[in-house]
Amino acid sequence: MDTFEIDSALDMHLHLRDGDMLKLVGPLTSETFSGALVMPNLVPPITTKEALLSYKKRIKEACIEDKFEPYVTLFFQNDYSYSFLEDIKDDIIAIKLYPAGITTNSETGVSSMDVEVLRPTLESMSKLGIPLCIHGETNGFVMDREKEFMPIYESIASSFPDLKIIMEHITTKDAIELLDKYDNLYATVTLHHLLITLDDVAGGMLSPHLFCKPIAKRPEDRDALLNAALKAHPKLMFGSDSAPHPKHKKECCGCAAGVFTSPIALQVLTQLFEENNSLDNLNAFISLNAQKIYDFKPLNKKVKLEKKKFVVPSSYKFKGEDVVPMYAGEVLNWSISSIEDKRD
Amino acid sequence: MDTFEIDSALDMHLHLRDGDMLKLVGPLTSETFSGALVMPNLVPPITTKEALLSYKKRIKEACIEDKFEPYVTLFFQNDYSYSFLEDIKDDIIAIKLYPAGITTNSETGVSSMDVEVLRPTLESMSKLGIPLCIHGETNGFVMDREKEFMPIYESIASSFPDLKIIMEHITTKDAIELLDKYDNLYATVTLHHLLITLDDVAGGMLSPHLFCKPIAKRPEDRDALLNAALKAHPKLMFGSDSAPHPKHKKECCGCAAGVFTSPIALQVLTQLFEENNSLDNLNAFISLNAQKIYDFKPLNKKVKLEKKKFVVPSSYKFKGEDVVPMYAGEVLNWSISSIEDKRD
Numbered sequence: 001m002d003t004f005e006i007d008s009a010l011d012m013h014l015h016l017r018d019g020d021m022l023k024l025v026g027p028l029t030s031e032t033f034s035g036a037l038v039m040p041n042l043v044p045p046i047t048t049k050e051a052l053l054s055y056k057k058r059i060k061e062a063c064i065e066d067k068f069e070p071y072v073t074l075f076f077q078n079d080y081s082y083s084f085l086e087d088i089k090d091d092i093i094a095i096k097l098y099p100a101g102i103t104t105n106s107e108t109g110v111s112s113m114d115v116e117v118l119r120p121t122l123e124s125m126s127k128l129g130i131p132l133c134i135h136g137e138t139n140g141f142v143m144d145r146e147k148e149f150m151p152i153y154e155s156i157a158s159s160f161p162d163l164k165i166i167m168e169h170i171t172t173k174d175a176i177e178l179l180d181k182y183d184n185l186y187a188t189v190t191l192h193h194l195l196i197t198l199d200d201v202a203g204g205m206l207s208p209h210l211f212c213k214p215i216a217k218r219p220e221d222r223d224a225l226l227n228a229a230l231k232a233h234p235k236l237m238f239g240s241d242s243a244p245h246p247k248h249k250k251e252c253c254g255c256a257a258g259v260f261t262s263p264i265a266l267q268v269l270t271q272l273f274e275e276n277n278s279l280d281n282l283n284a285f286i287s288l289n290a291q292k293i294y295d296f297k298p299l300n301k302k303v304k305l306e307k308k309k310f311v312v313p314s315s316y317k318f319k320g321e322d323v324v325p326m327y328a329g330e331v332l333n334w335s336i337s338s339i340e341d342k343r344d
Numbered sequence: 345m346d347t348f349e350i351d352s353a354l355d356m357h358l359h360l361r362d363g364d365m366l367k368l369v370g371p372l373t374s375e376t377f378s379g380a381l382v383m384p385n386l387v388p389p390i391t392t393k394e395a396l397l398s399y400k401k402r403i404k405e406a407c408i409e410d411k412f413e414p415y416v417t418l419f420f421q422n423d424y425s426y427s428f429l430e431d432i433k434d435d436i437i438a439i440k441l442y443p444a445g446i447t448t449n450s451e452t453g454v455s456s457m458d459v460e461v462l463r464p465t466l467e468s469m470s471k472l473g474i475p476l477c478i479h480g481e482t483n484g485f486v487m488d489r490e491k492e493f494m495p496i497y498e499s500i501a502s503s504f505p506d507l508k509i510i511m512e513h514i515t516t517k518d519a520i521e522l523l524d525k526y527d528n529l530y531a532t533v534t535l536h537h538l539l540i541t542l543d544d545v546a547g548g549m550l551s552p553h554l555f556c557k558p559i560a561k562r563p564e565d566r567d568a569l570l571n572a573a574l575k576a577h578p579k580l581m582f583g584s585d586s587a588p589h590p591k592h593k594k595e596c597c598g599c600a601a602g603v604f605t606s607p608i609a610l611q612v613l614t615q616l617f618e619e620n621n622s623l624d625n626l627n628a629f630i631s632l633n634a635q636k637i638y639d640f641k642p643l644n645k646k647v648k649l650e651k652k653k654f655v656v657p658s659s660y661k662f663k664g665e666d667v668v669p670m671y672a673g674e675v676l677n678w679s680i681s682s683i684e685d686k687r688d
Contacts, residue, residue: 141541141542141543141547141562141563142542142543142546142547143487143542143562197485198485198486198487199485199486201546202486202545202546202555202559203485203486203559205599205600205601206550206552206555206599206601208550208552208599211546211550215546218485218487219485255549255550255552256549257549257550
């Protein structure tokens, strides 16, 4: 097959940042994606309706107009009242929970993952039908952090059977196995965790541009993630976790975590699914699964790809910002030939 | 205790490089260490008597004269003849074996670790009493490379019971356990592998200056190494594997592996052994064990340390070279108060 069409691609885990960085990366996502679930870990994080609507407005201004829907999220707090959540319910797609200090801008996350501590907000969310997205890592040894979080997922999933829980950016075989154990557990997986292991980060030279949180794990973990994605496991969605960091913060002594994949995600996914004879499942993985899980209808956007060499830019720039994408300077086998946008 | 004396400190695994880098790091080691086993992985590697003696001469010229003995090594090759080894025997302390491509400048290492392939050289070494130092890693997944090498150590140790085999820079619990299984197996351990795990390299921000090969492993591995060192396990020697890389090759996109510890090793080891109530064992770990294992008498050099703050320089420079040490800019509790050098 030399051409392929992706319908209404959705990125269910995206960092768009703010300011000039938003103006740089917003257009890159909104060019090819129909919509994206946007993370709320700004500084300060999004915890009020005012901040939420204002951020949504800034995203819409930065993105390609009328061709992209940002699905915004709230930063989880233990003390959200039922009435506050009821009022904000229609403006958000989900609430994102971060353990405190676990990743970029998560300092004000929850300091205890005890179900009883989280209960007030979770009970309201469950009643109101607001999904819960979780960054599921403990502060243990870096290779064990996600695995150690599994009992916490289990405890929340069993305590709130009506709450939809999304395990974000999963990286392990353990998380894939947990997916099938609880009806109300779902997951996103990134592009890079389908492709790399710790070997790619630190097995040869050290590769700052592949350093991310959660860190890439073992070959058997990557294989389990890839197999589930290729067969479009119905509880698994694509979420790039594409996280732009300025070049100087990646190539330095003590560099920040995050891989920037938005502008190359569709091309690489097409190549990956084609190589594994799974192109028939790509639209489910990248759009239909998310529509069913979150129960919404995205903007209609068709991206046509063709099997034609595409050289990934060495970096993307806007004003003072300079972001290096995954596969910078390398050649991909698939490129985007046209984008068709139809409002229903 | 507020003072401590180290007698004839030996670094049994050291990279001194060549040229200006040798002129920068040679004096830093030879100031405090009585002697060091110097690795032969130059470009090209040391494989002839001429190259060996010429390198030894350059090291002596670069180091503090008459106060330091470089114990030089040959780069293992499958085709060394018995007569060549017999002739070079008294000029070397050991021969170092690298699997091809496994670390810096090891491209011309052996391409098979099959005992039968290695047999000719190993049989000659065994007969002549030349110890074998091994960089024991497979080319598997980065966290498994040393563990996967254990059967190869076992195969060589059991095939050549009279050959002294040193497992270099061990990083795992598995290697510590193997030490006690074969009479002819010994090991060196670095300073940094007594102190760090993968968490320190990639658990928070990425730390290029702690990136090394073999990569730092899990907490239980570090604990096993530290316990063995603190009790001065008689088959374990200190070998810093101190490896200077120019600053620009560490703080860049795709950085080189190696931690530079030579100028701070004695201070940090004293602090570490004191904190663990093991100062009585430090001289065995850092000198006596190596003297017994390799059967030699080092130059007499006494280093007196006192419990007094020492700020580690942010880098060491010589001409165009600029090397960042471990703990750059940080404060240590012990400093060197005097160095006494006596020729017997």
